[in-house]
Amino acid sequence: MIPELGHFALALGVALGFAQAIVPLWGAHRGDARLMQAAPALALGQFLAVGISFVCLAWSSVVSDFSVLNIAENSNSLEPLIYKITGTWGNHEGSILFWCLILTMCGAAVAAFGAGLPSSLRARVIGVLGLAGVGFQLFALLESDPFVRLWPPPVDGRDMNPLLQDPGLAMHPPILYTGYVGFAVPFAFAIAALLEGRIDAAWGRWVRPWTLAAWCFLTGGIALGSWWAYYELGWGGFWFWDPVENASLLPWLTGTALLHSALVVEKREALKVWTVLLAIGTFSFSLSGTFLVRSGILNSVHAFANDPARGVFILALLGLVIGGSLLLFALRAPVLSATGIFAPVSREGALVLNNILLCSIAAVVATGTMYPLFADLLLGEKLSVGAPFFNATVFPLAVPLFAAMAVGPMLSWKRADLGAALTKLWWAALIAAAIGLFMATRAALLPTLAFACAAWIILGAAADLGERVRLFRVPLSASGRRLLGLSRGTLGTTIAHAGLGVTIAGIAAASLAHSSIVLLHPGQVAHVGGYDFQLTDLHDRSGPNYAARVAVIDVRHDGRLLTVLAPERRTFPVQQITTTEAKISTNGLRDLYAVLGEERDGGAVLRLHVNWLAPWIWFGALIMAAGGLVSLADRRLRVGAPARRRARTVPA
Amino acid sequence: MIRLALAFTLFLLAAPAFAISDPNEALPDPKQEARAVAIGEQLRCLVCQNESIEDSGADLARDLRHIVRQQVAAGKTDQQVIDWLVARYGNFVRLRPPFEASTLLLWGSPVLALAGGAAIVLLARRRQGESPPPLSDAERKRLRRLLDT
Numbered sequence: 001m002i003p004e005l006g007h008f009a010l011a012l013g014v015a016l017g018f019a020q021a022i023v024p025l026w027g028a029h030r031g032d033a034r035l036m037q038a039a040p041a042l043a044l045g046q047f048l049a050v051g052i053s054f055v056c057l058a059w060s061s062v063v064s065d066f067s068v069l070n071i072a073e074n075s076n077s078l079e080p081l082i083y084k085i086t087g088t089w090g091n092h093e094g095s096i097l098f099w100c101l102i103l104t105m106c107g108a109a110v111a112a113f114g115a116g117l118p119s120s121l122r123a124r125v126i127g128v129l130g131l132a133g134v135g136f137q138l139f140a141l142l143e144s145d146p147f148v149r150l151w152p153p154p155v156d157g158r159d160m161n162p163l164l165q166d167p168g169l170a171m172h173p174p175i176l177y178t179g180y181v182g183f184a185v186p187f188a189f190a191i192a193a194l195l196e197g198r199i200d201a202a203w204g205r206w207v208r209p210w211t212l213a214a215w216c217f218l219t220g221g222i223a224l225g226s227w228w229a230y231y232e233l234g235w236g237g238f239w240f241w242d243p244v245e246n247a248s249l250l251p252w253l254t255g256t257a258l259l260h261s262a263l264v265v266e267k268r269e270a271l272k273v274w275t276v277l278l279a280i281g282t283f284s285f286s287l288s289g290t291f292l293v294r295s296g297i298l299n300s301v302h303a304f305a306n307d308p309a310r311g312v313f314i315l316a317l318l319g320l321v322i323g324g325s326l327l328l329f330a331l332r333a334p335v336l337s338a339t340g341i342f343a344p345v346s347r348e349g350a351l352v353l354n355n356i357l358l359c360s361i362a363a364v365v366a367t368g369t370m371y372p373l374f375a376d377l378l379l380g381e382k383l384s385v386g387a388p389f390f391n392a393t394v395f396p397l398a399v400p401l402f403a404a405m406a407v408g409p410m411l412s413w414k415r416a417d418l419g420a421a422l423t424k425l426w427w428a429a430l431i432a433a434a435i436g437l438f439m440a441t442r443a444a445l446l447p448t449l450a451f452a453c454a455a456w457i458i459l460g461a462a463a464d465l466g467e468r469v470r471l472f473r474v475p476l477s478a479s480g481r482r483l484l485g486l487s488r489g490t491l492g493t494t495i496a497h498a499g500l501g502v503t504i505a506g507i508a509a510a511s512l513a514h515s516s517i518v519l520l521h522p523g524q525v526a527h528v529g530g531y532d533f534q535l536t537d538l539h540d541r542s543g544p545n546y547a548a549r550v551a552v553i554d555v556r557h558d559g560r561l562l563t564v565l566a567p568e569r570r571t572f573p574v575q576q577i578t579t580t581e582a583k584i585s586t587n588g589l590r591d592l593y594a595v596l597g598e599e600r601d602g603g604a605v606l607r608l609h610v611n612w613l614a615p616w617i618w619f620g621a622l623i624m625a626a627g628g629l630v631s632l633a634d635r636r637l638r639v640g641a642p643a644r645r646r647a648r649t650v651p652a
Numbered sequence: 653m654i655r656l657a658l659a660f661t662l663f664l665l666a667a668p669a670f671a672i673s674d675p676n677e678a679l680p681d682p683k684q685e686a687r688a689v690a691i692g693e694q695l696r697c698l699v700c701q702n703e704s705i706e707d708s709g710a711d712l713a714r715d716l717r718h719i720v721r722q723q724v725a726a727g728k729t730d731q732q733v734i735d736w737l738v739a740r741y742g743n744f745v746r747l748r749p750p751f752e753a754s755t756l757l758l759w760g761s762p763v764l765a766l767a768g769g770a771a772i773v774l775l776a777r778r779r780q781g782e783s784p785p786p787l788s789d790a791e792r793k794r795l796r797r798l799l800d801t
Contacts (some may be wrong), residue, residue: 356766382743390760
């Protein structure tokens with residue numbers, strides 16, 4: 001009964017979506033206020049319908065209703081409750097439904113918070129979101145129905161993939177998906193602007209908070225995914241330039257560019273056409289990231305949907321969304337006139353440089369990811385493009401970006417004095433160079449450069465902040481007052497930039513890591529990177545739906561016991577899969593990391609790492625996302641159009 | 653994420669716990685071992701998804717690791733080892749594709765992207781930079797009148 005209810009609610013969502021797409025768009029076209037006003041109610045209705053559908057699926061999973069095919073294949077009665085809930089989105093059908101849910105949530109958010117928008121713009125944005133929603137809900141309904149029944153039901157389900165049974169990974173998809181799908185809102189704003197034929201500073205101000213919110217989630221989602229790879233896979237690596245990872249990096253790169261170019265639209269009414277194109281491009285990358293991999297075209301091994309019908313449906317949908325919006329762009333973009341003029345050396349100029357470099361990196365990553373397919377189809381050559389290629393091509397583009405990052409926020413709008421900005425940064429440059437020289441004797445060229453860049457960015461952010469509060473030039477209390485008076489947007493920029501610096505330092509330090517693979521018998525000691533790892537015990541332990549083998553390792557430094565690590569190997573009987581559970585002890589500056597491998601001759605094979613600054617990679621991403629949130633709290637973004645509203649309340 | 657997860661799942665399905673499960677695999681000389689690792693990271697495990705032979709736990713990867721170490725121990729240069737494998741498995745084995753006609757677009761992509769970006773900026777500036785036509789005599793007179801008053 002419950003699954004049928006969910007199925008019906010999904011169908012209802014599609015029907016409401018059609019109405020949400022047609023009624024407001026038609027109303028905006030005709031200038032009919034009543035039709036336009038229907039938009040928010042329809043968007044909320046669609047969110048409710050798809051929400052009920054999703055809750056029904058989650059409920060079926062929680063009560064282990066194995067008469068539903070999806071649940072029988074991806075759940076098990078012994079699973080802990082949390083994984084029964086998160087398992088709802090841990091499979092193809094459920095994740096598509098979840099994707100639809102977030103898209104309708106975006107529509108509902110625009111309906112709820114968009115009261116300050118002009119009615120025709122709001123109607124068009126919600127209409128475009130409805131149109132996109134219909135496409136993907138139809139896909140869920142027709143090609144990947146999560147509510148298909150199974151008769152007779154099996155006694156127990158086939159269990160969720162053990163690798164996904166992890167708290168980090170339970171949180172990863174909702175955050176990442178919200179990031180991916182969140183870029184649908186700037187996309188809808190861009191399409192609406194093309195339909196309206198008008199973009200102004202107000203448009204830039206409306207589109208920025210949505211972009212910022214999506215960007216924060218995407219940053220968090222990517223970081224969480226990479227953190228999971230680090231601690232769950234037990235290789236000590238965190239980024240593998242795998243097509244799947246690249247697919248999530250692409251919208252992040254163009255989304256970051258969008259964030260910066262929308263700023264120019266807001267402040268200076270320049271780069272309008274470019275910003276619209278970026279908004280379309282970012283959502284297109286998000287869509288391809290989620291779906292191209294599944295269509296079976298890019299890397300069939302990663303695909304959930306090897307079913308050709310599904311692949312064709314997805315590709316047709318992608319073609320329709322991306323091709324349609326680009327066609328509209330080609331037809332309507334010339335209507336948008338550019339205004340604000342600026343000198344090459346100015347804040348705008350720096351933001352243009354940021355856009356060129358970020359988009360170039362995105363282009364290289366996209367080319368590298370798609371090239372094996374391209375070479376195979378068009379040239380008949382089998383090629384591989386892996387980490388060595390990306391490291392060699394992305395870094396040279398990233399260095400100028402990092403170098404410009406510290407200077408950009410110090411330049412003034414319209415026309416700036418580069419020399420004056422650089423004079424304020426001399427001490428940052430000096431320290432960064434000193435750190436580079438210090439590292440040069442210890443690391444290879446690339447990590448050395450990366451360390452210098454990291455220091456430059458962090459110190460540059462500090463210098464910018466110090467400059468704004470006039471630190472040491474006015475009394476400290478006055479500086480404090482200035483700090484409180486800074487706009488949250490400025491503060492957010494500084495925090496996010498510093499966060500990137502922290503992440504770069506963490507990545508650069510990967511080259512300083514020590515690792516070793518050793519066969520130890522209980523009592524024996526291994527020396528890795530100045531630390532002594534002593535295996536003290538090997539024993540068995542049983543978990544709720546797995547059996548584990550545990551190694552107990554004492555870690556000492558200069559004879560002092562620092563920590564006890566207990567890595568595990570878990571065997572899940574239902575799926576016959578063994579996973580490694582790495583154990584990590586961190587003090588913020590270095591990770592002690594141990595993985596248990598096979599056992600032989602009464603001893604255990606252990607992989608032991610000492611990873612310097614490793615936590616900084618994710619800590620930096622957290623700072624970046626926090627910077628985005630601070631910026632999101634800026635008054636100008638919260639209050640839609642303050643000037644207009646206040647004008648109305650002030651008596652004449 | 654699911655894709656991410658699945659990708660790794662598939663790696664793991666193909667592989668036991670982690671790549672190098674035998675400590676004896678490594679060469680006794682740490683310098684040679686470091687070189688072997690550096691070479692191995694450039695080589696693809698042919699039966700896996702985009703994984704280097706150093707990361708992969710597949711049997712083939714183990715065999716290739718063994719070959720690389722044998723050749724390094726025999727005193728061959730990095731290039732000789734890679735050439736030996738390319739001669740047998742083709743360019744597919746290289747994670748860093750060679751620079752040749754068929755990869756021109758790939759290796760050229762950073763330069764092309766930058767050039768494209770610069771071209772767009774220059775075009776936009778030229779279109780915008782067209783200075784307005786000089787003032788006519790009537791306009792100049794009017795301007796003088798406005799400034800004088």
